[in-house]
Each structure stands twice: as C-alpha cells, then as structure tokens.
Amino acid sequence: xDRRKFLKxxxxxxxxxxxLGSEVLAKKAGSTNPYEFIQLRQSPLTYGIDGLEPKISSQxxxxxxxxxxxxxxxxxxxxxxxxxxxxxxxxxxxxxxxSDTFLINNLGGHFNHEIFWHSMTPQKTTLVGTKLLAxxxxxxxxxxxxxxxxxxxxxxxxxxxxxxLCWDDRSRKLIITTTANQNNPMMKSENKGYPIIGIDVWxxxxxxxxxxxxxxxxxxxxxxxxxxxxxxxxxSILNWKN
Ligand code: MN3
Numbered sequence: 001x002d003r004r005k006f007l008k009x010x011x012x013x014x015x016x017x018x019x020l021g022s023e024v025l026a027k028k029a030g031s032t033n034p035y036e037f038i039q040l041r042q043s044p045l046t047y048g049i050d051g052l053e054p055k056i057s058s059q060x061x062x063x064x065x066x067x068x069x070x071x072x073x074x075x076x077x078x079x080x081x082x083x084x085x086x087x088x089x090x091x092x093x094x095x096x097x098x099s100d101t102f103l104i105n106n107l108g109g110h111f112n113h114e115i116f117w118h119s120m121t122p123q124k125t126t127l128v129g130t131k132l133l134a135x136x137x138x139x140x141x142x143x144x145x146x147x148x149x150x151x152x153x154x155x156x157x158x159x160x161x162x163x164x165l166c167w168d169d170r171s172r173k174l175i176i177t178t179t180a181n182q183n184n185p186m187m188k189s190e191n192k193g194y195p196i197i198g199i200d201v202w203x204x205x206x207x208x209x210x211x212x213x214x215x216x217x218x219x220x221x222x223x224x225x226x227x228x229x230x231x232x233x234x235x236s237i238l239n240w241k242n
Pocket of ligand 1: 205
C-alpha cells in the first residue's frame with residue numbers, strides 16, 4: 001500500500017481529548033483506547049527536569065526530553081503535514097500497517113517516549129494490593145522473578161531499543177518483551193502486546209551519566225518506576241480489551 005493511500009485509510013479524526021496526568025487516564029478507564037493520551041504534542045513532565053536526580057541527571061533529562069524526544073515529534077508532524085493529514089489518532093496509527101520507515105522511527109519515537117516519561121516518578125509508588133501485582137505474581141512466579149526478567153531483558157537489548165512490560169491479550173498474560181530502535185510492541189511488525197511501562201536503553205538515555213554501565217542504569221531506573229501509572233495502564237488496557 002502506498003503511503004498516501006495508507007494514511008487516508010488510517011486517518012481518524014482525533015477525539016480532542018486532553019491529557020495532563022495519570023489521574024485523567026484513570027477517569028477515562030472504560031472502553032477508551034488507553035493510549036489516546038498520546039497526542040501530537042509532548043505531555044508536560046509531571047516532575048521537574050531535575051526531578052529524577054540522582055537516578056537520572058538533569059543534563060540527560062534536558063537533552064532527552066527537549067532535544068531527542070522533541071525531535072521525533074517534530075519529524076512526525078512534518079510527515080503528517082507533508083501528507084496533508086491535519087489530525088491523527090496516533091493510538092490507531094501506531095497499530096496500523098505502517099510500512100514507511102520514517103514514520104515508524106519517528107512516530108514510534110514520539111509514542112515510546114510519551115510512555116517512558118509517564119513510566120517514571122520521583123514519588124515512591126507501590127503495587128501493594130493492586131490487580132497488577134497479583135497478575136505479576138501469577139505470570140512471573142513472584143516479584144523478584146519479574147524484576148530479574150525485566151532487568152535481564154533490558155540488559156540484553158543489542159544496540160538501541162526498549163524493554164517493556166506488556167499485556168498479551170492472546171495468552172491473557174503479562175509478558176516482558178523488547179523492541180529494537182523506536183519500534184513499539186503494538187506495531188503490526190512487532191505484534192507483541194500492549195505496553196504498560198517501558199525503559200529506554202538507547203545510549204542517549206544513560207550514557208552521559210552511566211557510560212557503559214547499562215545494568216546500573218536499569219537497576220536505578222527500577223527504583224523510579226511509576227507503579228501508579230503502571231497499575232492504571234493495566235486496568236485501562238483490560239477494560240479496553242474486555
Ligand atoms: Mn530516548
């Protein structure tokens with residue numbers, strides 16, 4: 001399918017829903033696509049650029065949010081403008097049969113980073129008493145086993161990519177998976193599941209602070225995971241899919 005035809009087929013008028021924080025996501029739980037919070041703009045960070053110090057330096061956050069991630073959004077916008085697409089449902093687009101590498105890389109980049117910023121928080125969050133924790137224990141055999149598998153998957157990504165905790169609707173299980181470059185698990189080419197949280201293991205995400213010590217970055221990242229967001233995403237995905 002050529003680019004123009006494909007975009008015409010997948011162009012859906014945006015719902016115009018605004019997203020300012022995970023509270024909104026919780027209120028929107030229902031049949032709504034949980035990824036609709038991802039729009040053609042960057043969500044404002046719910047913490048300061050130095051809010052994740054010392055786990056992630058403000059220098060990294062500044063470059064990552066204001067340069068790298070902003071760049072993916074800019075290029076996605078450019079692509080949509082050049083193809084005369086005024087509004088776009090990004091959640092539907094990311095799951096469509098995309099064949100254009102430029103769009104895969106840049107829309108994927110924007111989409112992945114939007115999930116990434118929400119996957120982190122300086123607040124201490126916990127899964128105690130949640131549905132997600134019960135599911136993690138059921139599917140991975142325990143909390144420790146889950147963390148070990150997540151850590152191992154993120155460590156083993158060769159080159160640039162991501163590790164994800166996903167819901168696999170086919171097996172009705174949580175899975176840990178990885179994607180290369182800026183691919184997202186929901187892309188047709190990946191077909192892996194619905195991401196709940198994800199860690200960026202591109203060197204731009206950690207190298208200035210951790211150099212080649214990716215494992216140390218992952219360990220520290222695990223301590224700033226926003227489990228409230230993860231649990232809300234999990235509930236929203238289940239509601240959406242049921
Ligand atoms: Mn990145």
